[in-house]
Amino acid sequence: MDTEFRSQVPAVTPAMLSDLRIVMRRMADLGFTEASVEGALGLRPLAYRRLSSILPYRARLMAHGALGIAIRFWLLQEFLSLEEARQGLGDHAISVLNQMGWLHVTSAGLRSRVDLYPCCGRYFFTDSANNAFPWPEQVYWLGYDSYTLAYCTPRQPRARALDICTGSGVHAVLAAAHCEHSIGLDINPRALEFSRLNTRLNGLEAEFHPSDCYQAVTGQQFDLITLNPPFVPTPNQVPELYRTGGDSGESVTRRIIEGLPLFLRTGGLFSMSTEAPRRPGESPVDRMKEWLGPGWGIVGLYKQDFSIEEYILGHILGSDVVEADRADEFERWLDTYRQEKITSMTSAQFYALRLPEGSPGWSWERDYPPPYTDQSAFLGDWLAALQAWHEPWPGDFQPRLHPAVRQIYWADDCALVEWNGTHWFPSPTRLEAAHTRALRKALQSADLTGNETYVRQLGCSCILTPP
Ligand SMILES: C[S@@+](CC[C@H](N)C(=O)[O-])C[C@H]1O[C@@H](n2cnc3c(N)ncnc32)[C@H](O)[C@@H]1O
Numbered sequence: 161m162d163t164e165f166r167s168q169v170p171a172v173t174p175a176m177l178s179d180l181r182i183v184m185r186r187m188a189d190l191g192f193t194e195a196s197v198e199g200a201l202g203l204r205p206l207a208y209r210r211l212s213s214i215l216p217y218r219a220r221l222m223a224h225g226a227l228g229i230a231i232r233f234w235l236l237q238e239f240l241s242l243e244e245a246r247q248g249l250g251d252h253a254i255s256v257l258n259q260m261g262w263l264h265v266t267s268a269g270l271r272s273r274v275d276l277y278p279c280c281g282r283y284f285f286t287d288s289a290n291n292a293f294p295w296p297e298q299v300y301w302l303g304y305d306s307y308t309l310a311y312c313t314p315r316q317p318r319a320r321a322l323d324i325c326t327g328s329g330v331h332a333v334l335a336a337a338h339c340e341h342s343i344g345l346d347i348n349p350r351a352l353e354f355s356r357l358n359t360r361l362n363g364l365e366a367e368f369h370p371s372d373c374y375q376a377v378t379g380q381q382f383d384l385i386t387l388n389p390p391f392v393p394t395p396n397q398v399p400e401l402y403r404t405g406g407d408s409g410e411s412v413t414r415r416i417i418e419g420l421p422l423f424l425r426t427g428g429l430f431s432m433s434t435e436a437p438r439r440p441g442e443s444p445v446d447r448m449k450e451w452l453g454p455g456w457g458i459v460g461l462y463k464q465d466f467s468i469e470e471y472i473l474g475h476i477l478g479s480d481v482v483e484a485d486r487a488d489e490f491e492r493w494l495d496t497y498r499q500e501k502i503t504s505m506t507s508a509q510f511y512a513l514r515l516p517e518g519s520p521g522w523s524w525e526r527d528y529p530p531p532y533t534d535q536s537a538f539l540g541d542w543l544a545a546l547q548a549w550h551e552p553w554p555g556d557f558q559p560r561l562h563p564a565v566r567q568i569y570w571a572d573d574c575a576l577v578e579w580n581g582t583h584w585f586p587s588p589t590r591l592e593a594a595h596t597r598a599l600r601k602a603l604q605s606a607d608l609t610g611n612e613t614y615v616r617q618l619g620c621s622c623i624l625t626p627p
Contacts, residue, residue: 165237165288166295167273169353170260172360179256180361184283186250190227193278194307195533197231200224204532207304209235211290234276237290239269277302279310279330280534282337282362286328286354294478297350300327300402304530305507308463309388309433310334311531312509314540318383322423324373324416327402329355329366331386336364339384345371348401373415374423381425387432389413392475393505395496403475408500409437410447417451420512429543430512437502438465445525448512454521457513457547461528464507468497471505513547522550524620529585538583541622548626549619559602559615559624568599575599577623584622591618599623 172180198204202220209217217236221228229248232238245254254270257263262273277284279302289301300306309331321335321342332344332355344355344366352368359366369376390402393409405411413434420430436444445460452458466474472493481489509528515521524546561568566580569588575596576588591599598614601607602624608615618624 164264165273165290167261169350169357170262172260172357176256176259177360179252181363183250183253183256184361186253187230187276187278187283190230192227192230192234192283193281196227197235197278198532200227200231205304205307205530206235207302207307211236214238233272237271237275237288239266239271241269245270275301277328277330279307280334282333284328284330284333284358285361287350294400294402294480296400297348298400298402299348299351299354302328302330305388305391305433305435306330308507308509308531309386309431311534311536312433312461312539313384313386313431313536314429314543315536316540318428320380320382321384321386322377322380322382323386324371325387325389325412326355326368327351327388329358329368331388332366332368333359333362333364335384335386336366342366343377343382344368345374345376347372373412374419377423380423381428382423383425383428385416385420385424385428385430387413387416387430387434389416389432389434391434391436393437393497393500393502394475395492398479400479407496409435409502409505414447414451417448417512420452420514424512424514426514426516428514430510430514432510432512433508434510435466435471435505435507436510437500438504438506439501440503443525444506444508444510445523448510449521449523452512455515455517455519456521457511457515457543457550458521458523459511459513459543459546460523460525461509462506462526463509463528463530466505466507468494468502468504472497511543513543515547519551522546526585535583545622545626546620549616551627553627557627558605559608559619559627561603562619562622562625564622570596570600582622589621591623 194206197206200221201217203209221231226248229244233240264271264273274285275288284302286301287299315338318339321339323332323344326332326344326346329344332342336342346352349370355368389412391405391409392403394404398404424430445458448458472490476489564580564582565577567578569576573593575591578588595614595618598611599618601611602615619626
Protein backbone atom coordinates (compact mmCIF):
# COMPACT_ATOMS: atom_id res chain seq x y z
CA MET A 161 0.00 0.00 0.00
CA ASP A 162 1.39 3.38 -1.06
CA THR A 163 0.94 5.75 1.90
CA GLU A 164 3.55 8.43 1.36
CA PHE A 165 1.04 10.65 -0.46
CA ARG A 166 -1.44 10.67 2.46
CA SER A 167 -0.13 13.84 4.01
CA GLN A 168 -2.13 16.25 6.18
CA VAL A 169 -3.67 19.34 4.63
CA PRO A 170 -1.86 21.87 6.82
CA ALA A 171 -3.22 25.02 8.45
CA VAL A 172 -1.89 27.70 6.10
CA THR A 173 -0.63 30.91 7.73
CA PRO A 174 -0.90 34.27 5.89
CA ALA A 175 2.88 34.11 5.24
CA MET A 176 2.57 30.62 3.70
CA LEU A 177 -0.37 31.77 1.60
CA SER A 178 1.57 34.71 0.28
CA ASP A 179 4.48 32.37 -0.62
CA LEU A 180 2.04 29.99 -2.34
CA ARG A 181 0.68 32.88 -4.39
CA ILE A 182 4.22 33.74 -5.47
CA VAL A 183 4.61 30.12 -6.59
CA MET A 184 1.32 30.30 -8.54
CA ARG A 185 2.43 33.53 -10.24
CA ARG A 186 5.63 31.79 -11.24
CA MET A 187 3.61 28.91 -12.68
CA ALA A 188 1.47 31.39 -14.63
CA ASP A 189 4.64 33.09 -15.95
CA LEU A 190 6.00 29.72 -17.06
CA GLY A 191 2.76 29.14 -19.00
CA PHE A 192 1.61 26.26 -16.76
CA THR A 193 -1.82 26.13 -18.47
CA GLU A 194 -3.84 23.23 -19.87
CA ALA A 195 -2.85 24.06 -23.47
CA SER A 196 0.90 24.40 -22.73
CA VAL A 197 0.99 21.27 -20.56
CA GLU A 198 -0.81 19.31 -23.29
CA GLY A 199 1.54 20.74 -25.94
CA ALA A 200 4.61 19.80 -23.89
CA LEU A 201 3.34 16.27 -23.09
CA GLY A 202 2.09 15.74 -26.65
CA LEU A 203 -1.18 14.52 -25.14
CA ARG A 204 -4.73 15.87 -25.03
CA PRO A 205 -6.47 16.03 -22.60
CA LEU A 206 -3.78 16.20 -19.92
CA ALA A 207 -6.09 14.18 -17.65
CA TYR A 208 -5.29 11.12 -19.81
CA ARG A 209 -1.63 11.02 -18.77
CA ARG A 210 -0.51 7.61 -17.50
CA LEU A 211 2.55 6.82 -15.40
CA SER A 212 3.20 3.84 -17.67
CA SER A 213 4.12 6.44 -20.35
CA ILE A 214 6.68 8.17 -18.17
CA LEU A 215 9.58 7.46 -20.55
CA PRO A 216 8.11 9.27 -23.57
CA TYR A 217 6.89 12.12 -21.34
CA ARG A 218 10.37 12.59 -19.86
CA ALA A 219 11.93 12.60 -23.30
CA ARG A 220 9.47 15.25 -24.56
CA LEU A 221 9.65 17.42 -21.45
CA MET A 222 13.45 17.76 -21.73
CA ALA A 223 12.87 20.32 -24.48
CA HIS A 224 10.62 22.50 -22.29
CA GLY A 225 13.05 23.81 -19.64
CA ALA A 226 11.43 25.11 -16.44
CA LEU A 227 7.90 24.32 -17.69
CA GLY A 228 8.94 20.69 -18.29
CA ILE A 229 10.33 20.49 -14.75
CA ALA A 230 7.10 21.94 -13.28
CA ILE A 231 5.03 19.36 -15.20
CA ARG A 232 7.24 16.51 -13.98
CA PHE A 233 6.94 17.76 -10.40
CA TRP A 234 3.24 18.69 -10.16
CA LEU A 235 1.60 16.24 -12.55
CA LEU A 236 3.92 13.23 -12.79
CA GLN A 237 5.28 13.09 -9.21
CA GLU A 238 8.85 12.72 -10.44
CA PHE A 239 11.79 13.15 -8.09
CA LEU A 240 13.78 16.30 -8.92
CA SER A 241 17.30 17.19 -7.90
CA LEU A 242 17.56 20.30 -5.72
CA GLU A 243 19.05 22.16 -8.67
CA GLU A 244 16.16 21.18 -10.97
CA ALA A 245 13.62 22.12 -8.30
CA ARG A 246 15.22 25.57 -7.95
CA GLN A 247 15.24 26.03 -11.72
CA GLY A 248 11.67 24.85 -12.31
CA LEU A 249 9.80 25.89 -9.18
CA GLY A 250 11.92 28.53 -7.47
CA ASP A 251 13.14 28.74 -3.86
CA HIS A 252 9.75 29.92 -2.54
CA ALA A 253 8.12 26.68 -3.65
CA ILE A 254 10.71 24.47 -2.00
CA SER A 255 10.51 26.39 1.26
CA VAL A 256 6.70 26.66 1.50
CA LEU A 257 6.03 23.06 0.42
CA ASN A 258 8.55 21.90 2.98
CA GLN A 259 6.78 23.90 5.72
CA MET A 260 3.45 22.40 4.61
CA GLY A 261 4.78 18.85 4.79
CA TRP A 262 4.04 18.42 1.07
CA LEU A 263 7.61 17.79 0.00
CA HIS A 264 8.78 14.18 0.01
CA VAL A 265 12.57 14.23 0.40
CA THR A 266 14.69 11.09 -0.08
CA SER A 267 18.15 10.30 -1.40
CA ALA A 268 16.49 10.22 -4.86
CA GLY A 269 15.62 13.93 -4.57
CA LEU A 270 12.47 15.94 -3.90
CA ARG A 271 8.97 15.18 -5.02
CA SER A 272 5.51 16.59 -4.41
CA ARG A 273 2.98 14.72 -2.27
CA VAL A 274 0.12 16.54 -4.01
CA ASP A 275 -0.87 17.40 -7.58
CA LEU A 276 -1.30 20.94 -8.85
CA TYR A 277 -3.69 21.44 -11.79
CA PRO A 278 -4.21 24.44 -14.05
CA CYS A 279 -7.90 24.89 -14.94
CA CYS A 280 -9.54 27.86 -16.69
CA GLY A 281 -6.83 30.30 -15.55
CA ARG A 282 -6.82 29.10 -11.90
CA TYR A 283 -4.80 26.56 -9.90
CA PHE A 284 -5.96 23.65 -7.76
CA PHE A 285 -4.13 21.40 -5.30
CA THR A 286 -5.47 17.87 -4.82
CA ASP A 287 -4.32 14.49 -3.62
CA SER A 288 -2.14 12.88 -6.22
CA ALA A 289 -3.73 10.94 -9.07
CA ASN A 290 -0.50 9.00 -9.34
CA ASN A 291 -0.76 7.30 -6.00
CA ALA A 292 -0.62 3.57 -6.81
CA PHE A 293 -3.89 2.67 -5.03
CA PRO A 294 -6.90 4.76 -4.07
CA TRP A 295 -7.93 5.06 -0.44
CA PRO A 296 -11.42 5.92 0.91
CA GLU A 297 -10.80 9.61 1.73
CA GLN A 298 -8.52 10.35 -1.23
CA VAL A 299 -9.53 13.70 -2.67
CA TYR A 300 -10.33 13.50 -6.34
CA TRP A 301 -7.73 14.98 -8.66
CA LEU A 302 -8.87 16.90 -11.73
CA GLY A 303 -10.03 14.16 -14.08
CA TYR A 304 -11.40 14.70 -17.57
CA ASP A 305 -14.87 14.69 -15.98
CA SER A 306 -13.79 17.64 -13.78
CA TYR A 307 -12.42 19.52 -16.82
CA THR A 308 -15.58 18.75 -18.81
CA LEU A 309 -17.76 20.34 -16.12
CA ALA A 310 -15.39 23.33 -15.89
CA TYR A 311 -15.42 23.81 -19.69
CA CYS A 312 -19.16 23.24 -20.19
CA THR A 313 -20.75 25.26 -17.36
CA PRO A 314 -22.00 28.64 -18.65
CA ARG A 315 -20.46 31.49 -16.66
CA GLN A 316 -22.96 34.36 -16.70
CA PRO A 317 -23.21 36.23 -13.35
CA ARG A 318 -25.66 34.67 -10.92
CA ALA A 319 -26.62 35.33 -7.32
CA ARG A 320 -26.17 31.96 -5.61
CA ALA A 321 -24.16 28.93 -6.75
CA LEU A 322 -23.98 25.49 -5.16
CA ASP A 323 -21.45 22.79 -6.00
CA ILE A 324 -22.30 19.39 -4.54
CA CYS A 325 -19.63 16.67 -4.30
CA THR A 326 -17.11 19.49 -4.52
CA GLY A 327 -13.89 17.45 -4.04
CA SER A 328 -11.00 19.90 -4.56
CA GLY A 329 -13.62 22.69 -4.71
CA VAL A 330 -12.82 23.39 -8.38
CA HIS A 331 -16.38 24.17 -9.50
CA ALA A 332 -17.25 26.20 -6.39
CA VAL A 333 -14.09 28.26 -6.95
CA LEU A 334 -14.83 28.79 -10.67
CA ALA A 335 -18.41 29.81 -9.77
CA ALA A 336 -17.14 32.20 -7.07
CA ALA A 337 -15.55 34.34 -9.80
CA HIS A 338 -19.00 35.01 -11.37
CA CYS A 339 -21.54 34.57 -8.58
CA GLU A 340 -22.25 36.70 -5.53
CA HIS A 341 -22.26 33.70 -3.23
CA SER A 342 -20.74 30.28 -3.82
CA ILE A 343 -21.11 27.21 -1.58
CA GLY A 344 -19.38 23.82 -1.92
CA LEU A 345 -20.49 20.62 -0.13
CA ASP A 346 -18.79 17.27 0.30
CA ILE A 347 -19.21 14.27 2.56
CA ASN A 348 -15.41 13.96 2.86
CA PRO A 349 -13.86 16.41 5.39
CA ARG A 350 -10.45 16.09 3.73
CA ALA A 351 -11.96 17.39 0.45
CA LEU A 352 -13.23 20.48 2.27
CA GLU A 353 -9.74 21.25 3.56
CA PHE A 354 -8.39 21.21 -0.01
CA SER A 355 -11.40 23.28 -1.18
CA ARG A 356 -10.81 25.99 1.42
CA LEU A 357 -7.11 26.16 0.59
CA ASN A 358 -7.81 26.32 -3.17
CA THR A 359 -10.31 29.13 -2.67
CA ARG A 360 -7.76 31.22 -0.72
CA LEU A 361 -5.01 30.33 -3.19
CA ASN A 362 -7.12 31.75 -6.03
CA GLY A 363 -7.99 34.90 -4.05
CA LEU A 364 -11.75 34.17 -4.06
CA GLU A 365 -14.47 33.62 -1.45
CA ALA A 366 -16.65 30.54 -1.08
CA GLU A 367 -18.16 28.61 1.84
CA PHE A 368 -17.64 24.89 2.31
CA HIS A 369 -19.61 22.53 4.54
CA PRO A 370 -19.56 18.82 5.31
CA SER A 371 -22.78 17.46 3.88
CA ASP A 372 -24.44 14.32 2.59
CA CYS A 373 -25.99 15.67 -0.64
CA TYR A 374 -28.09 18.79 0.25
CA GLN A 375 -28.14 18.20 4.03
CA ALA A 376 -26.21 21.38 4.98
CA VAL A 377 -28.31 23.74 2.79
CA THR A 378 -31.81 22.61 3.74
CA GLY A 379 -34.35 25.36 2.99
CA GLN A 380 -32.02 27.34 0.66
CA GLN A 381 -32.35 27.92 -3.09
CA PHE A 382 -29.74 28.47 -5.80
CA ASP A 383 -29.43 29.83 -9.36
CA LEU A 384 -26.66 27.46 -10.43
CA ILE A 385 -26.07 23.93 -9.15
CA THR A 386 -23.01 22.03 -10.42
CA LEU A 387 -22.30 18.34 -9.92
CA ASN A 388 -19.63 15.82 -10.78
CA PRO A 389 -20.86 12.94 -8.59
CA PRO A 390 -19.23 9.63 -7.68
CA PHE A 391 -20.60 7.70 -10.66
CA VAL A 392 -18.94 4.31 -10.99
CA PRO A 393 -21.38 1.39 -10.60
CA THR A 394 -19.58 -0.57 -7.90
CA PRO A 395 -20.33 -3.79 -6.03
CA ASN A 396 -20.38 -3.80 -2.22
CA GLN A 397 -17.28 -3.09 -0.19
CA VAL A 398 -15.52 -0.86 -2.70
CA PRO A 399 -15.09 2.17 -0.46
CA GLU A 400 -13.57 5.13 -2.40
CA LEU A 401 -15.81 8.14 -1.79
CA TYR A 402 -14.78 9.94 -4.98
CA ARG A 403 -16.06 7.26 -7.33
CA THR A 404 -18.46 4.80 -5.66
CA GLY A 405 -21.99 5.36 -6.97
CA GLY A 406 -23.56 2.18 -5.53
CA ASP A 407 -24.79 -0.76 -7.64
CA SER A 408 -26.44 1.46 -10.26
CA GLY A 409 -23.71 4.13 -10.22
CA GLU A 410 -26.48 6.68 -9.67
CA SER A 411 -27.24 6.45 -5.95
CA VAL A 412 -25.89 9.97 -5.25
CA THR A 413 -26.81 11.40 -8.69
CA ARG A 414 -30.44 10.36 -8.31
CA ARG A 415 -30.85 11.90 -4.85
CA ILE A 416 -29.38 15.17 -6.07
CA ILE A 417 -31.50 15.33 -9.24
CA GLU A 418 -34.66 14.44 -7.31
CA GLY A 419 -33.83 17.36 -4.96
CA LEU A 420 -33.54 19.96 -7.74
CA PRO A 421 -37.24 21.01 -7.66
CA LEU A 422 -36.66 22.08 -4.03
CA PHE A 423 -33.19 23.62 -4.34
CA LEU A 424 -32.99 25.18 -7.84
CA ARG A 425 -34.83 28.45 -8.45
CA THR A 426 -37.03 29.03 -11.50
CA GLY A 427 -34.71 30.19 -14.30
CA GLY A 428 -31.81 28.33 -12.65
CA LEU A 429 -29.39 25.92 -14.29
CA PHE A 430 -28.16 22.49 -13.20
CA SER A 431 -24.91 21.45 -14.90
CA MET A 432 -23.52 17.93 -14.42
CA SER A 433 -20.59 15.97 -15.82
CA THR A 434 -20.79 12.24 -15.20
CA GLU A 435 -20.45 8.76 -16.63
CA ALA A 436 -23.95 7.34 -16.87
CA PRO A 437 -25.17 3.77 -17.38
CA ARG A 438 -26.94 2.89 -20.61
CA ARG A 439 -29.66 0.25 -20.53
CA PRO A 440 -31.67 -1.18 -23.43
CA GLY A 441 -34.57 1.11 -24.43
CA GLU A 442 -33.77 3.87 -21.93
CA SER A 443 -31.45 6.88 -22.17
CA PRO A 444 -29.89 8.76 -19.24
CA VAL A 445 -32.11 11.73 -20.17
CA ASP A 446 -35.20 9.49 -19.82
CA ARG A 447 -34.16 8.79 -16.25
CA MET A 448 -33.62 12.49 -15.54
CA LYS A 449 -37.15 13.22 -16.85
CA GLU A 450 -38.60 10.60 -14.53
CA TRP A 451 -36.67 11.91 -11.49
CA LEU A 452 -37.51 15.58 -12.16
CA GLY A 453 -41.14 15.49 -13.30
CA PRO A 454 -42.64 18.16 -15.64
CA GLY A 455 -41.38 21.74 -16.25
CA TRP A 456 -37.73 21.15 -17.15
CA GLY A 457 -35.53 21.60 -20.21
CA ILE A 458 -33.15 18.62 -20.15
CA VAL A 459 -30.04 18.21 -22.31
CA GLY A 460 -27.64 15.27 -22.69
CA LEU A 461 -24.37 15.71 -24.61
CA TYR A 462 -22.65 12.35 -25.08
CA LYS A 463 -18.85 12.46 -25.39
CA GLN A 464 -17.82 8.80 -25.43
CA ASP A 465 -19.20 5.31 -24.77
CA PHE A 466 -17.34 2.45 -23.06
CA SER A 467 -18.08 -1.27 -23.06
CA ILE A 468 -18.73 -2.47 -19.51
CA GLU A 469 -15.89 -5.00 -19.68
CA GLU A 470 -13.25 -2.33 -20.49
CA TYR A 471 -14.83 0.03 -17.99
CA ILE A 472 -14.74 -2.52 -15.17
CA LEU A 473 -11.17 -3.57 -15.92
CA GLY A 474 -10.00 0.06 -15.90
CA HIS A 475 -11.50 0.56 -12.45
CA ILE A 476 -10.19 -2.72 -11.03
CA LEU A 477 -6.67 -1.97 -12.28
CA GLY A 478 -6.87 1.34 -10.41
CA SER A 479 -7.99 -0.42 -7.21
CA ASP A 480 -6.18 -2.07 -4.35
CA VAL A 481 -6.77 -5.58 -5.80
CA VAL A 482 -3.85 -8.00 -5.92
CA GLU A 483 -3.25 -9.69 -9.25
CA ALA A 484 -4.24 -13.15 -7.98
CA ASP A 485 -7.74 -11.85 -7.07
CA ARG A 486 -8.29 -9.84 -10.24
CA ALA A 487 -10.30 -12.42 -12.23
CA ASP A 488 -12.74 -13.06 -9.33
CA GLU A 489 -13.12 -9.35 -8.70
CA PHE A 490 -13.82 -8.78 -12.40
CA GLU A 491 -16.64 -11.40 -12.27
CA ARG A 492 -18.06 -9.83 -9.11
CA TRP A 493 -18.24 -6.42 -10.82
CA LEU A 494 -19.65 -7.94 -14.01
CA ASP A 495 -22.46 -9.60 -11.98
CA THR A 496 -23.41 -6.22 -10.52
CA TYR A 497 -23.56 -4.61 -13.99
CA ARG A 498 -25.65 -7.49 -15.34
CA GLN A 499 -28.07 -7.35 -12.42
CA GLU A 500 -28.42 -3.62 -13.05
CA LYS A 501 -28.96 -4.32 -16.80
CA ILE A 502 -26.13 -1.93 -17.67
CA THR A 503 -24.95 -2.58 -21.22
CA SER A 504 -22.44 0.29 -21.60
CA MET A 505 -21.31 3.47 -19.88
CA THR A 506 -21.43 6.91 -21.47
CA SER A 507 -19.24 9.82 -20.51
CA ALA A 508 -21.44 12.90 -20.83
CA GLN A 509 -22.40 16.43 -19.87
CA PHE A 510 -26.02 17.10 -18.80
CA TYR A 511 -28.09 20.19 -18.10
CA ALA A 512 -31.49 20.74 -16.49
CA LEU A 513 -33.03 24.20 -16.89
CA ARG A 514 -35.83 25.01 -14.48
CA LEU A 515 -38.43 26.55 -16.80
CA PRO A 516 -40.92 29.28 -15.86
CA GLU A 517 -44.22 28.05 -14.40
CA GLY A 518 -46.47 26.57 -17.10
CA SER A 519 -43.70 26.14 -19.75
CA PRO A 520 -43.86 22.89 -21.67
CA GLY A 521 -40.93 20.66 -20.77
CA TRP A 522 -38.51 19.56 -23.49
CA SER A 523 -35.38 17.49 -23.90
CA TRP A 524 -32.51 17.32 -26.36
CA GLU A 525 -29.84 14.63 -26.71
CA ARG A 526 -26.90 14.36 -29.06
CA ASP A 527 -23.29 13.29 -29.45
CA TYR A 528 -20.80 15.98 -28.64
CA PRO A 529 -17.09 16.17 -29.46
CA PRO A 530 -15.05 15.88 -26.24
CA PRO A 531 -14.28 19.46 -25.14
CA TYR A 532 -10.57 20.32 -24.82
CA THR A 533 -10.96 24.04 -24.16
CA ASP A 534 -13.44 26.29 -22.40
CA GLN A 535 -16.78 26.00 -24.26
CA SER A 536 -18.83 27.77 -21.61
CA ALA A 537 -19.75 30.91 -23.60
CA PHE A 538 -20.82 28.94 -26.65
CA LEU A 539 -22.80 26.38 -24.63
CA GLY A 540 -24.49 29.19 -22.65
CA ASP A 541 -25.69 30.73 -25.95
CA TRP A 542 -26.80 27.35 -27.21
CA LEU A 543 -28.84 26.59 -24.07
CA ALA A 544 -30.50 30.01 -24.40
CA ALA A 545 -31.34 29.18 -28.04
CA LEU A 546 -32.80 25.78 -27.04
CA GLN A 547 -34.95 27.42 -24.42
CA ALA A 548 -36.15 30.20 -26.76
CA TRP A 549 -37.01 27.77 -29.59
CA HIS A 550 -39.08 25.59 -27.26
CA GLU A 551 -41.24 28.52 -26.12
CA PRO A 552 -44.20 29.57 -28.33
CA TRP A 553 -42.97 31.89 -31.17
CA PRO A 554 -44.37 35.41 -31.57
CA GLY A 555 -47.01 35.44 -34.37
CA ASP A 556 -44.95 37.70 -36.68
CA PHE A 557 -41.60 35.96 -36.10
CA GLN A 558 -39.56 35.38 -39.25
CA PRO A 559 -36.32 33.40 -38.68
CA ARG A 560 -33.00 34.62 -40.13
CA LEU A 561 -29.63 32.98 -40.55
CA HIS A 562 -27.75 32.69 -37.24
CA PRO A 563 -24.46 34.65 -37.13
CA ALA A 564 -22.67 31.36 -36.31
CA VAL A 565 -23.25 30.23 -39.94
CA ARG A 566 -20.50 31.25 -42.38
CA GLN A 567 -21.84 29.73 -45.57
CA ILE A 568 -24.46 27.35 -46.93
CA TYR A 569 -23.82 25.18 -49.98
CA TRP A 570 -27.15 24.26 -51.58
CA ALA A 571 -27.95 21.16 -53.60
CA ASP A 572 -31.36 19.95 -54.82
CA ASP A 573 -32.25 17.81 -51.81
CA CYS A 574 -29.55 18.60 -49.26
CA ALA A 575 -27.39 21.47 -47.97
CA LEU A 576 -24.02 21.81 -46.26
CA VAL A 577 -23.70 24.34 -43.44
CA GLU A 578 -20.27 25.73 -42.61
CA TRP A 579 -19.70 27.38 -39.25
CA ASN A 580 -18.07 30.63 -38.38
CA GLY A 581 -15.20 30.14 -35.95
CA THR A 582 -17.67 29.18 -33.20
CA HIS A 583 -17.20 25.63 -31.98
CA TRP A 584 -20.06 23.53 -33.25
CA PHE A 585 -20.83 20.04 -34.53
CA PRO A 586 -19.01 18.71 -37.57
CA SER A 587 -18.28 21.46 -40.05
CA PRO A 588 -19.72 21.38 -42.62
CA THR A 589 -22.95 19.86 -41.29
CA ARG A 590 -25.09 18.06 -43.87
CA LEU A 591 -28.82 18.78 -43.79
CA GLU A 592 -31.32 16.18 -45.01
CA ALA A 593 -34.07 16.99 -47.51
CA ALA A 594 -36.77 17.98 -45.00
CA HIS A 595 -34.46 20.35 -43.12
CA THR A 596 -33.15 21.80 -46.39
CA ARG A 597 -36.72 22.54 -47.55
CA ALA A 598 -37.59 24.13 -44.20
CA LEU A 599 -34.43 26.26 -44.28
CA ARG A 600 -35.22 27.54 -47.81
CA LYS A 601 -38.74 28.48 -46.70
CA ALA A 602 -37.50 30.23 -43.57
CA LEU A 603 -34.91 32.24 -45.50
CA GLN A 604 -37.44 33.15 -48.23
CA SER A 605 -39.81 34.45 -45.52
CA ALA A 606 -42.35 31.91 -46.78
CA ASP A 607 -45.20 30.47 -44.71
CA LEU A 608 -43.70 27.93 -42.27
CA THR A 609 -46.94 26.06 -41.52
CA GLY A 610 -46.30 22.31 -41.51
CA ASN A 611 -42.53 22.84 -41.17
CA GLU A 612 -42.47 24.08 -37.57
CA THR A 613 -40.66 21.02 -36.16
CA TYR A 614 -37.85 21.20 -38.73
CA VAL A 615 -37.54 24.98 -38.32
CA ARG A 616 -37.31 24.54 -34.56
CA GLN A 617 -34.62 21.89 -34.97
CA LEU A 618 -32.64 24.25 -37.26
CA GLY A 619 -32.99 26.94 -34.59
CA CYS A 620 -31.88 24.58 -31.81
CA SER A 621 -28.76 23.81 -33.88
CA CYS A 622 -27.99 27.55 -34.15
CA ILE A 623 -28.60 27.62 -37.92
CA LEU A 624 -31.50 30.08 -37.44
CA THR A 625 -31.70 32.93 -34.92
CA PRO A 626 -33.90 32.41 -31.84
CA PRO A 627 -37.37 33.99 -31.72
C1 LIG B 1 -15.88 12.42 -8.80
S1 LIG B 1 -15.52 13.34 -7.35
C2 LIG B 1 -15.77 14.97 -8.00
C3 LIG B 1 -14.94 16.04 -7.34
C4 LIG B 1 -15.03 17.42 -8.00
N1 LIG B 1 -16.40 17.89 -8.02
C5 LIG B 1 -14.47 17.40 -9.40
O1 LIG B 1 -15.23 17.61 -10.35
O2 LIG B 1 -13.27 17.20 -9.55
C6 LIG B 1 -16.98 13.03 -6.34
C7 LIG B 1 -17.00 13.72 -4.97
O3 LIG B 1 -18.26 13.41 -4.34
C8 LIG B 1 -18.08 13.30 -2.94
N2 LIG B 1 -19.23 12.55 -2.39
C9 LIG B 1 -19.46 11.23 -2.43
N3 LIG B 1 -20.67 10.93 -1.87
C10 LIG B 1 -21.22 12.11 -1.46
C11 LIG B 1 -22.44 12.47 -0.83
N4 LIG B 1 -23.35 11.55 -0.50
N5 LIG B 1 -22.68 13.78 -0.56
C12 LIG B 1 -21.74 14.73 -0.88
N6 LIG B 1 -20.56 14.44 -1.48
C13 LIG B 1 -20.30 13.16 -1.78
C14 LIG B 1 -16.73 12.60 -2.83
O4 LIG B 1 -16.16 12.77 -1.56
C15 LIG B 1 -15.94 13.28 -3.97
O5 LIG B 1 -15.26 14.40 -3.47
